[in-house]
Amino acid sequence: MNKMCYNSIIFFIIKTQLAVHDFEQSCPCTADTLEEFFMQPCNPNAKLETKCLHAGYTPKNGGPGTVPIVQSTTYRFDSTEKVAELFDMPMEPMYSRFANPTCDAVEQKIAALEGGVGAMLTSSGQAASLLSVLNLCSAGDSIVSVSTIYGGTVNLFGVTLKRFGIECIWVDPLADEETISQAIKPNTKLIFGETIANPALTVFDIEKFAKIAHAHQIPLIVDNTFATPILCRPIEFGADIVIHSTTKYMDGHALQCGGVIVDGGTFDWEKSGKFPDFTEPDESYHGVVYTREFGKMAYIIKARMQLMRDFGCYPAAHSAFLLNLGLETLPVRMKQYCENAMAVAKMLKQSDKIASVTYPNLPDDPYHEMAKKYLPNGTCGVISISIKGGREAAVRFMDALQLASIEVHVADIRTCVLHPASATHRQLTEEQLKAAGIDGGLIRISVGLENIEDILADLQQALERV
16 A cells, blocks of 8 residues: 655644655654655755745646645545554545645645644634744743733743743843843743734844854744745744734735644754754554654654644635635735835835834834845845824824725735734733833734725825824
């Protein structure tokens, strides 16, 4: 019987190279051989544009040209013995709560784009944030996060994780290395930041925080949602784990919610000595030792084996199919988002009704030099502006827009706006809003792909009504 190795592992399903490696015998799943069978054979030297189209799936002779949708929860087997074997060492998909061939192809593609050893899709960006932390932390542990992150993540870390017994210690992203190091406790298991903060648009100094994290033998997790791997690849700057809300630019069309966790395979869990869950037997799964069995893939396999098995926040195959369509055009879209956003930022800078325009690509932006280092090809299509007159003026401006829509969304192909203090960051205290760089007049503009003249005209007519 043919067997395939799927990254979709409850061991969990130790990656296939879809439709490429067929085995008559069980795959020799050891730390030495796993990486060989993990990635779909796309030229590692291929440019990102090529990987967006070809990584993750190669059709067999006469096979479908696009990634097939395997819309099934279950997979049938010829014998009870076969099912028993899979529960001992799952080598094929057996249940779509944690593994699906369509999702697997997209996971391989995103891992290739970020330069990681493996990836795991989730049903939302929040699920990716949660599982990325829970894979490292237990009750009694702590994490360190910069304060300028997405409001939903602020609540997740500051409220929900606290109920789990996990403390979040907030730090200023501009603090010096000594101050940040002082925030790290003996029980701290990770540092977290966003490449481009939502909506403050601060640029995260990845190398600085990676240096601090590694000096304390803990990994750095970076949310790369706004940048995408087209504009920044955090692993190349020292990040160990990268997450995304794929709902945003990766999907790009506001079609489905999703998230992803990418394992860089760079952190030495054994050397750290702080992660016994990786280096000691997991009694919930036959006493497996992740670092011993899976080497550089220990983190992402443990995430699927323990957390996806138990939480089940895995996307449907059709959602992964739609995500893949977005990924195929990601390089073209990101280029145009950046061009349109720069034109909008320049126009708004000239308006006497705007108190400030925050866009790291602007030469006078305080994060411009940081952006040149980490994001030389652009800083996404999101702009934050503060309108003179505060909240009331911001509401008048937004309600006057005709082309741009008011949405609880960002990074769409269509231009949209949001008032963070009233929406995504509504649950934050005044102190937390200030720390996140948000005031009552702040508006987040997600510049879309409409003709730039139409976008500028719509913004101008709305300003005239303020």
